[in-house]
């Protein structure tokens with residue numbers, strides 16, 4: 248019996264694991280070719296000023312359209328891209344694309360547009376990152392302040408290196424935000440020492456902010472912290488009007504979430520949100 252059970256368990260696990268690993272291999276092979284095959288696309292989610300009710304900026308979010316599997320979410324392929332090192336070329340593609348788009352939008356006569364770009368930990372530690380960003384800004388002749396790089400606390404582990412890279416980025420003139428703020432391990436002394444512009448309140452605190460007293464206390468404290476330090480603060484994952492009211496009342500400058508808009512393809516943000524400069 249035990250032997251039989253053992254065998255069937257073995258079969259169960261092995262087929263399950265085989266399925267899992269062949270799926271991962273399929274993704275990895277596909278991801279290696281995704282850039283050259285033009286399967287990556289950027290969606291943009293607007294970020295709103297809660298006082299003026301206007302769009303202040305957009306976050307660029309990667310989408311991968313796999314030829315047979317359809318859309319694969321970044322939650323699934325970014326970790327794989329990190330493990331395989333593919334994140335470096337994918338990340339560079341994102342920066343190239345955003346800078347080229349901003350140039351094109353400027354030339355088309357739209358009002359200046361700011362874009363948030365996610366940087367993964369590996370990318371942030373990459374040698375030559377700052378130069379690559381600088382080259383993209385210069386070759387596209389864009390204003391550096393229209394780029395805001397989003398880093399999670401996890402990417403900022405090594406304090407000395409982080410401080411050096413962040414200072415170099417500030418010298419280039421781009422903005423820095425801490426993504427998913429409150430979910431990582433960064434101590435408050437980091438917030439003090441690093442040249443950070445914005446705290447992004449993680450959506451896990453936002454989701455139940457109206458019903459969970461702890462979430463309300465945490466978000467209020469983050470807003471107060473940001474205000475006291477002269478930082479900008481944005482609530483992520485805002486899905487309904489009551490949450491908007493809460494954040495407005497608490498003095499949070501900005502919000503982003505399905506309540507306002509889902510991430511949209513380029514064509515749609517142009518249609519819905521872009522305004523032509525008036526001469």
Ligand code: C2E
Pocket residue numbers: 292307308309320321322325338341365366367397426427450483484485486503504505506510
């Ligand atoms: P993130 O940077 O924290 O981005 C916010 C995520 O929340 C996005 O998921 C967005 O679509 C989603 N979201 C926005 N509003 C709402 C809302 O109201 N409710 C809910 N439930 N979700 C909302 P997405 O696009 O699937 O991206 C997931 C993560 O993948 C991102 O989290 C980011 O860490 C990573 N990612 C996306 N694009 C890139 C990229 O170009 N480079 C790197 N390194 N990572 C990226």
Ligand code: MG
Pocket residue numbers: 306365397426
């Ligand atoms: Mg982000």
Ligand code: MG
Pocket residue numbers: 426427447449450483
């Ligand atoms: Mg986030």
Ligand code: MG
Pocket residue numbers: 427
């Ligand atoms: Mg996240």
